[in-house]
Amino acid sequence: DQQVKQNSPSLSVQEGRISILNCDYTNSMFDYFLWYKKYPAEGPTFLISISSIKDKNEDGRFTVFLNKSAKHLSLHIVPSQPGDSAVYFCAASDQGGSEKLVFGKGTKLTVNP
């Protein structure tokens, strides 16, 4: 059973516009959420995280929104740049239990010049 789902395998946006990547989770014990970016032949790179006690966290062009009642989070990238083209993984953890990260299968973002 997939506890973290990224339902869009791919997303294409124009440079300068907003990219919105979505993630849904099913385990109500998850209390910490993270987004990672991955380029081919590299390991995932940590982007931004959010604790379940918050509903928004911002870091430069990246903002993560958390809707606990809907068990949904999203990553907004504004403005999108061609260098943002990568696979984005959503991950969740239950910090009160195991510290392991449970990952979605990723969304491939392509930002067109």
Added chain:
Amino acid sequence: DSGVTQTPKHLITATGQRVTLRCSPRSGDLSVYWYQQSLDQGLQFLIQYYNGEERAKGNILERFSAQQFPDLHSELNLSSLELGDSALYFCASSPRGSPESYEQYFGPGTRLTVT
């Protein structure tokens, strides 16, 4: 550069063989995690060590084992290899000391090909 190093970068071996993957965490990080990424799967958690002790286990096969040494580097041992073990194996580390330290930082991975 995350500060996490993994060796080797690529490994090609035959079925039935045994291999060892090595990971050095970021300086000061006490926790090491191992993940497997197969072609049709996302990243799957295998096992976690914290300061030399096993802390959590995921869907790790009995043919696989890991350890963390006093200098905090970790090794993942894969034995009786099967074709289906071909995957990317990632190591990650985290400081684990404060609520703000839950991020895990990943190494570049080891690509294992079993032929």
